[in-house]
Amino acid sequence: MEGRQVLSVAAVTALIKAVIAGEGRLQQVLVRGQVANWKRHTSGHCYFSLQDGQATIRAVMFRSQAARLRFAPENGMAVVASGSVNVYERDGNYQLYCDYLAPDGVGEQQLSLERLKAKLAAEGLFDRERKRQLPAFPQAIGIITSPTGAAINDIVKVISRRFPAVRLYLHPVQVQGESAPSSIVRALEFFAGRPELVDILIVGRGGGGQEDMAAFNDERVVRAVAAARVPVISAVGHEHDYCLCDFAADVRAATPSQAAELAVPATDVLYDRLRTFRRRLQMTVDRLLVGYGQRLAVGGDRLQIVLNRMLLPNCRIALDRACDRLQAAIVGHIGRCGDRIRLLAGKLAVLNPLLVKKRGYALVYDAGGRRLICKAGEVTVGENIHVELAQGSLTAEVRAVNDEEAGQPEEGRSERG
Numbered sequence: 001m002e003g004r005q006v007l008s009v010a011a012v013t014a015l016i017k018a019v020i021a022g023e024g025r026l027q028q029v030l031v032r033g034q035v036a037n038w039k040r041h042t043s044g045h046c047y048f049s050l051q052d053g054q055a056t057i058r059a060v061m062f063r064s065q066a067a068r069l070r071f072a073p074e075n076g077m078a079v080v081a082s083g084s085v086n087v088y089e090r091d092g093n094y095q096l097y098c099d100y101l102a103p104d105g106v107g108e109q110q111l112s113l114e115r116l117k118a119k120l121a122a123e124g125l126f127d128r129e130r131k132r133q134l135p136a137f138p139q140a141i142g143i144i145t146s147p148t149g150a151a152i153n154d155i156v157k158v159i160s161r162r163f164p165a166v167r168l169y170l171h172p173v174q175v176q177g178e179s180a181p182s183s184i185v186r187a188l189e190f191f192a193g194r195p196e197l198v199d200i201l202i203v204g205r206g207g208g209g210q211e212d213m214a215a216f217n218d219e220r221v222v223r224a225v226a227a228a229r230v231p232v233i234s235a236v237g238h239e240h241d242y243c244l245c246d247f248a249a250d251v252r253a254a255t256p257s258q259a260a261e262l263a264v265p266a267t268d269v270l271y272d273r274l275r276t277f278r279r280r281l282q283m284t285v286d287r288l289l290v291g292y293g294q295r296l297a298v299g300g301d302r303l304q305i306v307l308n309r310m311l312l313p314n315c316r317i318a319l320d321r322a323c324d325r326l327q328a329a330i331v332g333h334i335g336r337c338g339d340r341i342r343l344l345a346g347k348l349a350v351l352n353p354l355l356v357k358k359r360g361y362a363l364v365y366d367a368g369g370r371r372l373i374c375k376a377g378e379v380t381v382g383e384n385i386h387v388e389l390a391q392g393s394l395t396a397e398v399r400a401v402n403d404e405e406a407g408q409p410e411e412g413r414s415e416r417g
Contacts, residue, residue, distance in 0.1 A: 010089070017087035020094060026085040028118030031057070031096060032104055035077045040066070048073070050081060050096065058095035059083070065099045068242065078104035082114045113217055117244055120219070125226045126247040132231045134251060134262065138199035140167040141263055142230075144187040147172035150206045151235070151256040158260035166264055169198055175205035180215035188224040195229035202259045203245060204235030216245040225249055235259035363388040367395075377403040 007015075020026055033050030040046050044063030049056050059081060061069075073079065082100035087093070100114060120126060141159070145151045147170060159166060171187040174180040184203070191201055203225060205213070215221060216236045225232050226248040234249035235256045246252040253259035364373045367384040379385060379398050387394040 009092070013087060013089045013092055016094075017089060020085055020087055024122070028082065028084055028122050029096075030114055030118070031081045031083075033057075033079065033081070035073050035075055035079055038073050038075050046073075050079070057085075058093060059098050060095060061098040061101060069101060071103060073101065080104050080114070082118060113244070116217070116219055117247070120222060120244065120248070125222065130226075132250045134231050134233070135199050136265065138166055138264060140169060140198040142169045142171060142191050142198035142201045144171050144173055144184060144191075144201060144203045145205055145256070146175045149175065151204055154255070154257045155202060155235075155260045158257050159264050162261065162266045163264035164267070174215075176208070176212050176215055181218035181221050184215060184218075184221050185224045188221075188228060192224075192227065192229050199230060200263050201228055201230055201232045202235055202256070202263060203232055203249070204253070204256050204259060206256065213243050216243040219244075221245060222248045233259045233262055362390075375403075376401050 031050055033052045036049040036051050036056070038046070038048040044066060046061040046066045047059075048061075049058050051057075061083075080102050081096060081098045083096050083098040085094060085096055088095055100117075102110060102114075124130065143152060143155055145155075152170065156168065159168065171190060173183040173187045175184075188201075188203070191198060203216075205216075213236055216234075222244045225234065225245050231250040232248075233251045233253050234243075234245045235253040235258070236243050236245055242252075251259075251262055253262055365371060365386040365388065366373060366379075367386060369386045373379060373385065379401060381398050381401055383398050385396055385398060387396060
């Protein structure tokens with residue numbers, strides 16, 4: 001044993017699990033045997049064994065698959081199980097994880113359907129990772145079904161009631177018979193070539209037996225559904241009827257009416273939600289306004305404190321300095337105005353005729369003292385005149401007139417020239 005690697009129990013179990021998981025023949029395998037130790041747990045999971053007299057294999061069917069069982073398995077019953085083999089590491093046992101169980105003898109058609117399902121599942125056509133979400137507010141919906149069946153009436157009725165604004169495009173097809181698969185595939189290819197035409201596809205028909213839904217188990221139809229360019233709702237059969245299209249579609253609806261409900265929102269529900277959002281938004285805005293108002297008030301108080309402590313003293317100093325500069329400017333302006341006034345007063349004094357009399361000059365008026373006499377020709381001999389002196393006045397009589405402009409003699413002229 002020297003030099004050989006020692007493995008833990010968990011490592012050995014994990015290695016065995018990896019080997020089994022990597023064996024493709026053990027994935028989606030069909031197993032025929034008799035049921036033994038059948039037990040349905042309170043969780044809904046079913047635990048049992050399959051045996052054929054030579055070997056036994058444990059099996060488990062989880063609740064979601066067990067809910068689709070159409071018969072009640074009993075110990076000793078011959079069945080055909082579909083599933084994958086893997087290792088349950090806690091107990092170190094391998095077991096069959098069963099996803100389908102049917103009584104043995106259901107016919108070659110059912111077994112063929114299970115083989116096709118296992119084949120398509122192995123290719124990943126049914127993987128959850130490739131499922132797409134439906135658009136919340138579709139603008140157009142394509143419908144692939146019979147134009148005369150109850151399915152189209154149910155779909156149109158529900159959509160018109162819930163969301164009448166959406167556009168509907170019906171591509172009529174045959175939903176049963178030998179030509180039905182080709183008809184459905186052509187419709188799917190039509191919409192696949194025009195992905196901008198619709199946002200969702202509804203593919204389906206009303207209820208019926210397995211033979212009536214055979215077209216929706218056709219491999220060509222299933223592959224066309226999986227290859228659709230827009231999300232597909234499969235609406236085939238009734239609540240407990242499943243077909244391969246249900247697994248390939250993005251969403252499975254139990255009935256055409258439910259497909260319509262899944263495809264579009266309800267207008268009244270939208271209005272209720274909008275009103276709720278509006279109330280919530282108004283409440284949020286009101287709370288924000290109250291909060292901002294309180295913060296603004298606190299900020300205003302803090303700002304006032306800052307102004308009082310820091311800014312106002314500086315403002316007062318600046319104001320005092322501005323007042324001093326203004327006062328100095330006013331005083332300087334007044335001084336300059338006074339100097340100018342005194343200068344103008346001096347000039348005016350020079351022109352003042354009253355001051356001329358102080359230098360020995362006199363002003364001569366007519367006898368009434370109303371008219372200033374500037375020329376000798378304005379008076380006549382013997383006329384009285386009024387003379388204003390620097391101090392006092394005189395009244396005199398004209399004895400002679402010397403009018404140089406008229407050339408009159410100095411005496412004896414009795415009339416104005």
